[in-house]
Structure formats: C-alpha cells, structure tokens
Amino acid sequence: MAVSDHVGYAEFMEGVKKRNPGQPEFVQAVGEVAEDIFDYIADKEVYHEYQILRRLAEPDRVVSFRVCWEDDKNNIRVQRGWRVQNNNAIGPYKGGIRFHSSVNQSVLKFLAFEQTFKNSLTGLPLGGAKGGANFNPKGKSEHEIMRFCQSFMTELYRHVGEDTDIPAGDIGVGAREIGYMFGQYKRITNKFSGVLTGKGLEFGGSRVRTEATGYGCVYFAHNMLERVGRSLDGKICVVSGSGNVATHAVEKLIQLGGKAVTLSDSEGFIIDRYGIDREKLQWVKEHKTHRRGRISEYAKVFRGSEFHEGKRPWAVPCQIAFPCATQNELNGEDAQTLIGNGCECISEGANMPTTLKGIKSFKEAGLLYGPGKAANAGGVALSGLEMSQNAARLSWDEEQLQQKLQELMRGIHDRCVERGGIAGSDRIDYVRGSNIAGFVKVADAMLAYGVV
Numbered sequence: 255m256a257v258s259d260h261v262g263y264a265e266f267m268e269g270v271k272k273r274n275p276g277q278p279e280f281v282q283a284v285g286e287v288a289e290d291i292f293d294y295i296a297d298k299e300v301y302h303e304y305q306i307l308r309r310l311a312e313p314d315r316v317v318s319f320r321v322c323w324e325d326d327k328n329n330i331r332v333q334r335g336w337r338v339q340n341n342n343a344i345g346p347y348k349g350g351i352r353f354h355s356s357v358n359q360s361v362l363k364f365l366a367f368e369q370t371f372k373n374s375l376t377g378l379p380l381g382g383a384k385g386g387a388n389f390n391p392k393g394k395s396e397h398e399i400m401r402f403c404q405s406f407m408t409e410l411y412r413h414v415g416e417d418t419d420i421p422a423g424d425i426g427v428g429a430r431e432i433g434y435m436f437g438q439y440k441r442i443t444n445k446f447s448g449v450l451t452g453k454g455l456e457f458g459g460s461r462v463r464t465e466a467t468g469y470g471c472v473y474f475a476h477n478m479l480e481r482v483g484r485s486l487d488g489k490i491c492v493v494s495g496s497g498n499v500a501t502h503a504v505e506k507l508i509q510l511g512g513k514a515v516t517l518s519d520s521e522g523f524i525i526d527r528y529g530i531d532r533e534k535l536q537w538v539k540e541h542k543t544h545r546r547g548r549i550s551e552y553a554k555v556f557r558g559s560e561f562h563e564g565k566r567p568w569a570v571p572c573q574i575a576f577p578c579a580t581q582n583e584l585n586g587e588d589a590q591t592l593i594g595n596g597c598e599c600i601s602e603g604a605n606m607p608t609t610l611k612g613i614k615s616f617k618e619a620g621l622l623y624g625p626g627k628a629a630n631a632g633g634v635a636l637s638g639l640e641m642s643q644n645a646a647r648l649s650w651d652e653e654q655l656q657q658k659l660q661e662l663m664r665g666i667h668d669r670c671v672e673r674g675g676i677a678g679s680d681r682i683d684y685v686r687g688s689n690i691a692g693f694v695k696v697a698d699a700m701l702a703y704g705v706v
Contacts, residue, residue, distance in 0.1 A: 320334065345378070473660055
C-alpha cells in the first residue's frame with residue numbers, strides 16, 4: 255500500500271491539522287516527516303502502541319510571554335516572545351532564538367519539531383527546541399536591541415539552564431544579541447554557566463561556531479557528491495541569503511574549488527558571473543554585519559555583477575544550489591527551473607527552505623538533495639561542542655574543531671545513507687534517511703522511559 259493511501263497516515267495528519275489550526279508551517283513540517291515514518295513503522299507495532307509520533311508532534315510545552323521595552327524616544331513597546339520545548343528524550347532542549355517580524359507560534363513549533371530530528375542526527379545528546387519574538391532588529395539602535403534582549407531574557411531565564419534548555423542564535427540573533435542575553439541571565443541568576451551557545455570567544459564561546467552551519471551544508475554537499483564519484487571543484491553554485499549561513503557557505507565553496515555566483519536578501523538577488531571571490535566576500539560580510547546594508551549595493555561596487563529586484567536566484571543556471579535564507583523560499587516551480595537548467599545537487603543551509611512540491615520534484619528527478627535537518631546540522635553540532643567546552647572549562651583550537659565538524663557532518667551523511675536506500679537502486683533518498691535515522695534514536699529513548 256502506498257504511503258499516501260495509508261489510513262493511519264491520513265487520520266494522523268487530519269488530527270494534526272485539527273489540533274493546530276492556523277499553523278500551516280508546523281503542519282507542513284510534521285507531514286513531511288510523518289510520510290516517511292508511517293511507512294517505516296508500518297510493521298513495528300510498539301511505535302503505534304506507545305503513540306510515539308503522536309507524542310513527538312505535541313511539544314512538551316509552549317511558553318508564551320510578553321516582552322515590554324522602551325525605545326530611544328521613550329515609547330513603551332510590546333512584543334510577544336515564545337520558547338517551544340518540543341522533546342528532551344535524548345538530552346536537554348537545544349535550539350536557536352529567532353528575532354523577526356514573521357515569527358509566530360506555528361513557525362517556532364515547526365522549527366522545534368525539525369530541531370528534534372536534526373539534533374538526533376548529530377549523534378550528540380541534545381533534545382529539540384526553538385524560541386524567538388516578533389521583534390525585528392533591523393533599523394533599531396544598539397541600545398534598543400540591548401534593552402529588548404534584556405527584557406526578553408528577564409522572562410526566558412526561568413525556563414532555561416545548562417542542563418535544561420540551551421538556546422543559541424538564529425535569524426536576527428547573532429553574537430551581539432547572545433551577549434546581551436547572556437549578560438542579563440548572569441545578572442539575574444548570579445551564575446556563569448553555559449546556558450547559551452554562540453557566545454563571544456571572550457566569555458565561553460567556541461571557535462568555528464559562527465562558520466559551522468554554512469561550512470556544514472557545503473561539507474554535506476561534498477559528501478553526497480563524493481559518494482557518487484563527483485566533486486565541488488569547478489561547479490557553478492547558486493546561494494540564497496547573505497547572512498551568516500550564506501556567507502560562510504560561499505567561504506567554504508571558495509576553499510573547496512566551487513564557484514558561487516549569487517547572494518540575496520529580502521529585496522532581491524545579485525549575480526556575479528565572474529564568481530564571488532575572497533575579496534568580494536569580505537566586502538559582503540562587512541557590508542551586512544557592520545553597515546547593515548542591502549545586497550543591491552554589491553552591483554554598484556563590483557563590475558560585471560547585476561541586481562535583480564524582487565526575485566530569487568533559482569532561475570540562474572547552476573550545478574549546485576544552496577538555499578540559505580529562510581523557510582519555503584524555493585517552491586515547486588523553482589525546483590522545476592533548477593532541474594531544467596541542469597542542477598544536480600541541492601544542500602539546504604536554511605530550515606525547511608523547500609516546499610513539499612519542490613522536495614517531490616527533486617526526489618522524482620533523482621537529484622542529490624540534502625534536506626535542512628541533515629545538511630544544516632553543523633551549527634547545532636558545534637553548539638554541542640561549545641557546551642562540552644563550557645562544562646569542562648576549556649577551549650579547543652580551530653584545527654581540532656574544523657576536524658570535528660567534518661567528522662560530524664560525515665556521520666550525519668552516513669546515517670542518512672544507512673536509512674535512505676532505495677530498493678533496486680544505488681540512489682539514496684536523503685529525506686527519508688534523515689527522517690528515519692532522526693526518529694529511531696528519539697523514539698527508542700521515549701520507549702525506554704515508558705509513558706511520560
């Protein structure tokens with residue numbers, strides 16, 4: 255019986271929709287995982303008996319709170335904050351904090367659900383969580399951002415801890431915001447602990463953490479290509495986004511011989527047919543980090559480049575694509591365009607950047623497709639290593655951490671291969687492999703605890 259005809263799957267998804275009205279992102283994430291899991295557990299009664307998937311799709315808790323702060327004009331502003339603690343069967347909750355106007359409960363529940371499987375894939379003892387607020391740091395002064403972060407942590411501190419829940423950064427939350435939140439946590443609790451990751455090197459941060467997600471998604475592409483006897487060398491690469499993940503993906507592509515030709519932001523994308531080299535990339539990092547500028551300025555600075563307003567880069571012919579911006583940025587039509595233009599590999603640096611129709615197109619075309627829960631797990635993997643360094647009160651050097659990151663990404667790739675084989679073919683379904691490998695570890699831990 256086909257998975258789509260499986261009565262259990264259909265009933266399950268209908269229940270998810272009824273229990274989570276108005277939460278399309280969360281329903282989408284659960285549906286993408288459940289389709290593979292229901293097929294896998296069809297003959298494994300114990301998972302049905304103990305309602306494992308049903309329990310995984312219901313967060314342990316969702317904390318919602320008010321965040322009041324004062325802007326530079328002495329106006330009182332009110333935002334909403336959340337922490338979604340999805341599952342801690344294999345370790346303390348772990349997942350980023352996102353500050354963006356698009357943040358809502360549905361988005362954070364989807365991210366926490368995905369994080370549970372992603373963290374399981376790393377092989378590290380980490381549960382899944384996510385948090386954030388509908389606060390947009392863009393256009394805010396340093397003092398406004400500081401006051402907001404302090405107010406956010408004034409509520410969040412009671413729900414987190416180094417052995418309970420360890421947040422990190424995400425969209426809108428970098429080292430600056432982590433520093434402000436950590437300072438407030440330390441002020442309130444009088445404790446210097448590893449309660450946050452992504453900290454500055456001066457106060458317990460880890461080398462390579464900033465680069466890890468971008469580097470990791472390139473390593474995953476390298477692993478997929480290597481398995482079929484190909485390489486990144488000389489390949490034309492399209493990258494979306496221009497933040498931390500995208501810029502470090504480009505950095506690693508340059509090191510491994512790939513040729514990145516695009517970057518983007520919410521206003522559009524640039525294409526540089528000469529390729530983005532080290533000098534140009536350094537300009538982008540300074541422009542986006544220090545000047546908080548738009549990517550359109552790139553086309554005014556570097557000869558031979560163009561800016562395409564209001565568009566995404568998926569129509570640019572390439573051999574490898576790295577969606578590194580945000581969720582659902584690559585739809586079914588985009589996927590067909592990439593396939594038609596000769597793309598052979600996709601490695602996701604963002605969380606769920608491809609819609610279900612896009613994923614289906616990539617799988618049907620037989621492309622090498624690395625889903626975000628596997629391909630972008632480098633960030634949380636390094637966060638786990640930062641936690642280890644904090645607990646032991648030591649700091650590993652960059653060479654050690656680069657090696658550990660490569661090993662972790664190789665391990666994630668191999669777990670996907672182990673569970674993602676396609677009968678009668680030497681191809682690997684990395685989506686199925688990542689879903690099943692992530693599920694089994696969490697599910698078996700839940701079974702060991704009984705009904706809790």
